[in-house]
Amino acid sequence: MSAVLKLLAGRLAISLLVLAGVSMLIFAIARVIPGDPARIALGPNATPEQVEKLRQELRLDQPIWLQYGHFLSDLSRGELGTSLYTNRPVTRDIAQFLPATLELILAAGILMICIGLPLGIVAAKNEGGFIDNLVRVVSLLGVSAPSFVWAVILMILFAFFLPLFPIAGRIGTQFDVPQITGFLFVDCLLTGKLDALADALWHVALPAFALALSGIGQAARLTRANMVETYRRPHIEMARSYGFPEWRIARKYAFRPSLIPSLTIIGLDFAAMLGNAFLVEAIFAWPGLSRYGVAVILRKDLNAIVGTVLIISAAFLIANLIVDLLIALINPRIRHGRDRS
C-alpha cells in the first residue's frame, strides 16, 4: 500500500507543479492579448479618468510579477478576485456554473465506460464474428466525428424530427429544485423530488450521449484490441486447461490485464471531454461553464479567465490522478514493485 501512497504523493506534487505552471501561463497570456479590460468593462462612454481608476483597482498599472504575487496571495485565501462581467467573486460564479458541466461530463463518462467497455469485451469474445464486425463499424463511426457534430445530428434526429428528448436545458421549467449542492441530481435526491430527477436525467441523456460517443468508440476499440491480444497469451490457455468457466476467464484472465492500457486512454478521453463539453453545452443550451467561459473571454475579464482555466486544469489533473491510482490498484507490478519481500 505504501508504494501506492508514494506514487500518489509523487503524482500530486507533479500535478501541483503543472497547475502552478498553467496559472503563470494563463496569467501572462490573458494580459498579453490585445484590449484593455478596464476600457471594455466600462464601455465606450467612460472618461479616461474612470478607466484609469479601474485600472488601478485591478492593479493593471503594476508590473506583472507584482500582479501575480497579489493573485497568489488571493489564491491562498481561496479567492480568485472579482469578475468584471458578473460583478461577483469568480469563485461564486464557478461554484454556480461548474456543477452543471461536471454533471454532464460525469454522465458522459459513465456512458462511455458502461457502453464502451462491454462492447469491446463482447467483440473480443467473438473475435472475427458478426458481433465483432458490428462493434468495430459502430465504434469507428463513433470516433469518426467530433462530439459537436454528433450533438447537432442527435439533436436533429431525436429532439426535432423524433421528439423523444428535450431540445435544450438542464431541467423542465415546471420543476423548482432548491440549490443545496449545485449538483442537480444530488439536490433532487436530497429533496426527494424523484420526478424532477427523472426529468433531469431525460435532459442530460442526449448531450451526454453526444459527448460520450467518440469516447465509447475509443473505449470499445481499445478494449477489444487489448483483449484480443491478451486472449493469445499463454495464461489464457492455462486457465482453459484447468477448465475454468469461459466467462470467468474473460473477466479475470482476459479483461483485467487488458484494462490497464485501456484505463490510460479512458483518462485521456475524460480530459478531452472537458474541452468538447464547451461546444456541446453551447448546442444544447446547457447552463454550464462554457457560456460563462466564452462570455468572460470576449470581455477580457482577466480574473474570470484565469479562474476558469485553472479550475478546468485542476479537473483535468484530478481525472489523471484517479486513473493513475486505479492503474496502480489493478497492476501488482506498480503496487508491489519488483522487490521480493
Added chain:
Amino acid sequence: MTDNILDIQDLRLSFRSHGGVTEVLHGVSLSVAPEERVALVGESGSGKSVTARAVLGLLQSQRSAQITGRILFEGRDLASLSGANRRKLRGTKMSMIFQDPVSSLNPLFRIEDQFREVLRRSERSADMRRTREVAGKLLRDVSIDDPERVLASFPFQLSGGMNQRVMIAMALVNEPSLLIADEPGTALDVTVQDQTLKLMRKLADDRRAAVFFISHNLGVVREFSNRLYVIYQGRIVESGPTGSIFDDPRHPYTKALLAAVPRITRAGIPEIEESPEAFSAPCEIHETAGVAA
C-alpha cells in the same frame, strides 16, 4: 486396451484458413497406461502440442480446427461427452504443465489466489486457509522451503524455476490421473529443466499419476519415460519402450534424431539433415509384452 488412461485412435487434425486446409495430424494413435510415463518426441511443428491440446479439448472449441478420430480417457470417448462434462475433467482428472511458466500464470493474481481457483475445481467451498494448507504441502513437495512467501507472491516476483515448480504443484492439486507436460522448462535453462524432470518423475510416482510428456529432445526423454513415440510431420514413425528404441532405432528419422542428441545444447532444437524421403518410411513398432503400442 480399455485399461489405458489415455487412448488416442487415428487422430486427424486440420486447420482451415484463407489459404485452404492445412493437415497437421495424419492419423496419430497412441496410448498411456496407468502410472506410465510416455513421451512424444519430434521436431518443432511436428504436431506435439496440438495432440496434447486435442486431449484436453482445447482445440475442439476453435472454429478453424477440424478433428476426426477417437480420444478415449479412462475408457470414455471424449467426443461423446457434453462440453460441460468435458470441462469437468480438465484440471481435475487431467492437468497440463506448460512450456513457459512465467507467462502461463495470471500476472495479476497472487500465487495463492491461483491455487485456490484450481482447488475449487474439486472443492467448491475451499477457502484461503484450506488453500494454503493444500498448496503449502505441495510446494514443499516440489522443494520450495518457504511456501508462505511464494504463496503471497505474484508470478513476476518469482524466478522462472520457482514459477515452474509452482506450476507443477498446481497441476497436482486435484490429484489427476493424467499429467500432460508440454516441454516443461524449455523456456528456462538446462539445469532447471533437469530439476523439473526429476521432480515431475518423483511426484508422479508418489501419486501414481500417468505422465504424457512432450519434448523435442530425445536425450531428455531417455531417463524420464518408460515408453516413447517419435512423431514426424503429424505421423508416428516409431514407438516402443524407451530402452528398446535407444538400443535399436529402426526408423531413419529416429536414427537422425538420435544422432543429433549430442549436438543439442540448452533448449536448442535438433538440427537434422534433410532426407525427407527416407523419413516417410512406414512406422516402426517395437513390440513389448503387456503393453500394446
